[in-house]
Amino acid sequence: MTDETRSELEEAVPEEEVVERPLPENPVLRDLFAAFEDVEWVSSRGQDVARVPKQRWSEFGSAARAAGYEVCADVTAVDWMRQRPDRFEVVANLLSMQHRLRLRIITTASREDPTVASLVPIWPGANFPEREAYDMFGIEFEGHPDLTRILMPDEWEGHPLRKDFGVGSVPVQFKESHKVS
Amino acid sequence: MTEDTKTMKTLDVWVAGTEEPEFAPTDEGAQEISIDESGPRLDEQLGRVVEDDYVFDDDADADERMILNMGPQHPSTHGVLRLQIELEGEIIRRTKPIIGYLHTGMEKTAEQLNFSQGGTNVTRMDYLSPFHNELAYSLAVERLLGIDVPPRAAAIRVLLTELNRVSSHLVALATNGMDIGAISMMIYGFRDREQILAFFEKTTGLRMNHNFIRPGGVAADLPPGWKDDVSEIVDGLPRRLQQYDDLLENNPIWVARTKGVGVISAEEAATYGITGPTLRSTGVDWDIRKTFPYSGIEQYEFEVAVGENGDVYDRYRIRMDEIAESLKIIEQVMDTIPKGDYRVDDRKVTPPPRARIDESMEALIHHFKLFTEGYKVPAGETYVAVESPRGELGCYLVSDGGANPYRMHTRAPSFYNLQALPIAMADSLMADTVATIASLDPVMGDVDR
Numbered sequence: 001m002t003d004e005t006r007s008e009l010e011e012a013v014p015e016e017e018v019v020e021r022p023l024p025e026n027p028v029l030r031d032l033f034a035a036f037e038d039v040e041w042v043s044s045r046g047q048d049v050a051r052v053p054k055q056r057w058s059e060f061g062s063a064a065r066a067a068g069y070e071v072c073a074d075v076t077a078v079d080w081m082r083q084r085p086d087r088f089e090v091v092a093n094l095l096s097m098q099h100r101l102r103l104r105i106i107t108t109a110s111r112e113d114p115t116v117a118s119l120v121p122i123w124p125g126a127n128f129p130e131r132e133a134y135d136m137f138g139i140e141f142e143g144h145p146d147l148t149r150i151l152m153p154d155e156w157e158g159h160p161l162r163k164d165f166g167v168g169s170v171p172v173q174f175k176e177s178h179k180v181s
Numbered sequence: 182m183t184e185d186t187k188t189m190k191t192l193d194v195w196v197a198g199t200e201e202p203e204f205a206p207t208d209e210g211a212q213e214i215s216i217d218e219s220g221p222r223l224d225e226q227l228g229r230v231v232e233d234d235y236v237f238d239d240d241a242d243a244d245e246r247m248i249l250n251m252g253p254q255h256p257s258t259h260g261v262l263r264l265q266i267e268l269e270g271e272i273i274r275r276t277k278p279i280i281g282y283l284h285t286g287m288e289k290t291a292e293q294l295n296f297s298q299g300g301t302n303v304t305r306m307d308y309l310s311p312f313h314n315e316l317a318y319s320l321a322v323e324r325l326l327g328i329d330v331p332p333r334a335a336a337i338r339v340l341l342t343e344l345n346r347v348s349s350h351l352v353a354l355a356t357n358g359m360d361i362g363a364i365s366m367m368i369y370g371f372r373d374r375e376q377i378l379a380f381f382e383k384t385t386g387l388r389m390n391h392n393f394i395r396p397g398g399v400a401a402d403l404p405p406g407w408k409d410d411v412s413e414i415v416d417g418l419p420r421r422l423q424q425y426d427d428l429l430e431n432n433p434i435w436v437a438r439t440k441g442v443g444v445i446s447a448e449e450a451a452t453y454g455i456t457g458p459t460l461r462s463t464g465v466d467w468d469i470r471k472t473f474p475y476s477g478i479e480q481y482e483f484e485v486a487v488g489e490n491g492d493v494y495d496r497y498r499i500r501m502d503e504i505a506e507s508l509k510i511i512e513q514v515m516d517t518i519p520k521g522d523y524r525v526d527d528r529k530v531t532p533p534p535r536a537r538i539d540e541s542m543e544a545l546i547h548h549f550k551l552f553t554e555g556y557k558v559p560a561g562e563t564y565v566a567v568e569s570p571r572g573e574l575g576c577y578l579v580s581d582g583g584a585n586p587y588r589m590h591t592r593a594p595s596f597y598n599l600q601a602l603p604i605a606m607a608d609s610l611m612a613d614t615v616a617t618i619a620s621l622d623p624v625m626g627d628v629d630r
Binding site: 149 | 281286453456563573575577596599
C-alpha cells in the first residue's frame with residue numbers, strides 16, 4: 001500500500017464515522033447535552049426531551065440543576081408492557097425559571113429490576129411524585145427518604161396504574177377490614 | 182496516685198464555681214456567627230438543599246411532646262386532608278401530610294375513556310377550577326393532533342378560565358376568612374361566586390364539572406345575552422372587592438393572624454415545585470400566562486401580582502389582586518372577542534353540524550362513529566401546562582395511536598403545594614395551622630385525583 005492510498009483511506013474513514021449528533025439550538029441546552037455523550041436529545045412536538053440512560057439519571061439531573069433547572073415540576077411513569085424492550089419509562093418534567101425553558105427527561109426501567117435513582121437529593125420536591133410513581137407503578141427510587149404508598153392504602157396489593165392491573169375486576173379492599181367483625 | 186485514680190478524679194461530680202476555667206474567654210469565633218458562604222453550607226442556609234436532620238429527643242418529657250392527628254374529617258383541612266402534627270407544647274415541630282382519602286383512580290379511568298370523553302373525567306379533578314383542567318387536557322390533545330383552535334374558541338376559553346379563576350379565588354378568600362374567624366367573608370365570597378356559577382350554568386348547563394372546553398374548541402357558543410351577564414359581574418365585583426378589602430385589611434385580628442404566618446422562602450418554593458399564588462407570594466414573578474402563554478392570552482394586558490414576604494397575608498393580597506387582573510382580562514375579551522366558529526373545522530375531531538345530520542346519511546354515520554369509537558390521535562407524548570388558580574396545572578399525555586390515551590397524568594398544583602405545608606408550619610403555633618392550610622388553598626380532589 002502506498003502512502004497516497006493510505007492517506008486516502010485515513011481521510012475517508014473518519015468522514016463516514018462522524019455522525020452529526022442532533023443537539024438543541026438553545027445554548028443552555030446545547031451545553032448541557034454536549035457534556036453527556038450518551039444522552040439523546042429528541043424534539044417531541046417542539047418540546048425538548050432528553051432520553052437518559054438509567055445509570056446516568058441522577059448525574060444528568062444534577063447537571064441540569066446546575067445548568068439552571070431549579071424546579072422539578074413533575075415525576076411520573078409510563079407502563080409500556082410488552083410494546084417496548086424496557087417495560088417502564090420514568091418521566092420528569094424540569095423547569096428553568098431563569099431561562100424560561102422546559103426539559104423533559106426520560107429514562108427506562110426493566111420489568112425485572114424497576115429501580116431508578118431518586119431525584120429527591122437534587123430536588124426535594126420530587127418526594128411526593130416519586131412516592132406516587134412507586135405507589136402506582138411499583139418503581140423503586142433508590143435514595144428516596146420515605147418510599148411508601150401515598151395515595152393507596154398501605155395494605156394495598158399491586159400497583160394500580162400498571163397495564164396488567166385490571167379495571168373493575170378487583171374486589172374492593174378496605175383498610176384493615178379484617179379487624180371489623 | 183495511680184493512673185486509675187487520676188481519671189476517676191476528673192469524673193467527679195461537678196460543682197459550679199469550684200473548677201478553674203480551662204480556657205480563658207476570647208473573642209475567637211465571634212466572626213463565625215456571620216453567614217458561612219461556602220457552597221454547600223450556603224445552599225443549606227438558602228433552602229436549596231433541605232436535609233431532614235431532625236433527631237427525636239428521647240429525653241424530652243412525654244408531657245411536652247405529643248403527636249396530634251388533624252383530620253381527615255376536620256372542617257378546616259379543606260376536604261379529607263390528614264395531618265400528623267408533632268407538638269412540643271403549642272409549637273409545631275414536625276408535620277406529615279397524609280393524603281389519598283379521595284383517591285379515585287382518575288388517571289386509570291382516563292385510559293378507559295376515549296379522547297373526547299376524557300374531558301368529563303379531568304373536569305372532576307380540581308372541582309373549584311374545572312375549566313382549567315379541561316383546558317390543560319384539551320391543549321395536550323390538540324398538540325398531539327396538531328390542530329389550532331379558531332380565535333373565537335380561544336377567546337371563549339380565556340373568558341371562562343379567567344372567570345373561573347375569580348370564582349376559585351373567591352372561595353379561597355371565603356374559606357380563608359372563615360378559618361380565621363371572619364365568618365362574614367365566607368358569606369360574601371360564596372355569594373359572589375354564585376353569580377359566576379350562574380353564568381357558567383347558563384353557558385354550559387352545569388354549575389361545576391362542565392366538560393365545556395373540549396379538544397378542538399368549546400362545546401357551544403356563548404349564550405345570547407352573555408355580555409350583559411358578564412358585564413354585571415365585571416361591574417359589580419370591584420366595588421364589593423373593595424368592601425371585602427376594607428373588611429379584612431382594617432381588621433386588626435385578621436392582620437395579626439396572617440402577617441408573618443406560614444412563611445415560605447423563594448428558594449424553598451422553587452425546590453419543592455410550589456407554584457401559583459404561593460410561589461408569587463415569595464416574590465418570584467412567575468406566571469405561566471406570561472412565560473408560556475396559551476390560548477392567545479398574551480394578547481391581553483394584565484399584571485402579575487407579586488408579594489414579598491411569602492406569608493399568609495401576601496397570599497391573600499395576591500389573590501385579591503389577581504381577581505382584579507382577571508376582571509381586566511375578561512373586560513378585554515368582551516371588547517375584542519372575534520366572530521367566527523367556536524370549534525375547529527376539522528371533521529376528524531368535530532362532529533358534523535346538527536342540520537347536516539338530518540340531510541346526510543354519511544354525516545349521521547360520522548357523528549355516530551365520532552361519539553362511539555372516538556377519533557385516533559397520532560402516537561406521541563406531550564406535556565402542556567396552564568396557570569390554574571392554584572399554580573401550574575400540567576397534563577402529560579401519551580398516545581399510542583389509538584382512540585384512548587395510553588397514559589394521562591395530571592400535574593396537580595395542590596399535590597405539590599402540600600409539600601410546602603411542613604415547611605410553612607415548622608416551629609409555628611398550632612393556632613396558625615388552619616390559616617396556613619387555607620392560604621395554600623389545597624383542593625383535595627386535585628391532590629388525590
